[in-house]
Amino acid sequence: AQSVTQLGSHVSVSEGALVLLRCNYSSSVPPYLFWYVQYPNQGLQLLLKYTSAATLVKGINGFEAEFKKSETSFHLTKPSAHMSDAAEYFCAVSDRGSRNDMRFGAGTRLTVKP
Amino acid sequence: DAGVIQSPRHEVTEMGQEVTLRCKPISGHDYLFWYRQTMMRGLELLIYFNNNVPIDDSGMPEDRFSAKMPNASFSTLKIQPSEPRDSAVYFCASRQGGWNSPLHFGNGTRLTVT
Numbered sequence: 001a002q003s004v005t006q007l008g009s010h011v012s013v014s015e016g017a018l019v020l021l022r023c024n025y026s027s028s029v030p031p032y033l034f035w036y037v038q039y040p041n042q043g044l045q046l047l048l049k050y051t052s053a054a055t056l057v058k059g060i061n062g063f064e065a066e067f068k069k070s071e072t073s074f075h076l077t078k079p080s081a082h083m084s085d086a087a088e089y090f091c092a093v094s095d096r097g098s099r100n101d102m103r104f105g106a107g108t109r110l111t112v113k114p
Numbered sequence: 115d116a117g118v119i120q121s122p123r124h125e126v127t128e129m130g131q132e133v134t135l136r137c138k139p140i141s142g143h144d145y146l147f148w149y150r151q152t153m154m155r156g157l158e159l160l161i162y163f164n165n166n167v168p169i170d171d172s173g174m175p176e177d178r179f180s181a182k183m184p185n186a187s188f189s190t191l192k193i194q195p196s197e198p199r200d201s202a203v204y205f206c207a208s209r210q211g212g213w214n215s216p217l218h219f220g221n222g223t224r225l226t227v228t
Contacts, residue, residue, distance in 0.1 A: 032213060032214045034216055036217075036219075041221070041222075042221055042222075043118070043205055043207070043219030043220050043221045043222055044157075044205070044207075044217070044219045045219070046216040046217075046218075049216055051214055090157065094213040094214065101147070101159055101162055101169075101170060101213075102147075102159075102213075102217060103159070104156065104157040105156075106156045107156060107157070
């Protein structure tokens, strides 16, 4: 079965600094990968998704992620952090062999310091 | 588009009581998912439906939990009897299409069992 591992349950950056949130996946077939963001007291919202059309995927709010098959990774980045980026971020994987469900990583809480 | 609607937003109940959580998916979406989120276990898939039919309920913790989807616009998750360890945030999500489509989440129901 497919799975994702998010390295680092907490990441803290200064405002204006680079954001890097790590995600590695495990899948026996080419996966579809997603990043979601969760703000306090809200549900998860889609940031971006990888669907094999391009390895570098751009999402909302200036985030992007690069699919690297050789490293089985799909790390999320943003060049310059903003205070409003403080939230929890989830990587998720779905593939043909998954009977159409979606599995989430444990999440990474991003703190942005002024 | 009103999004996925969950009710109630908060539920406080005593151990042993029956709890019913409700979900209205986005119109036209053919998949519906129930997730549970806790600090200890993160986001867990409980059950999902396709065209109102339960596909995988292997995540349902025990027989105290049951879910139904009587029609395309409504689903319930019931816990009977409830226990303090059931305290969590329960999310409903819907999707149009299969494994390469993103999920759309509701804002969740925060359940507290005392």
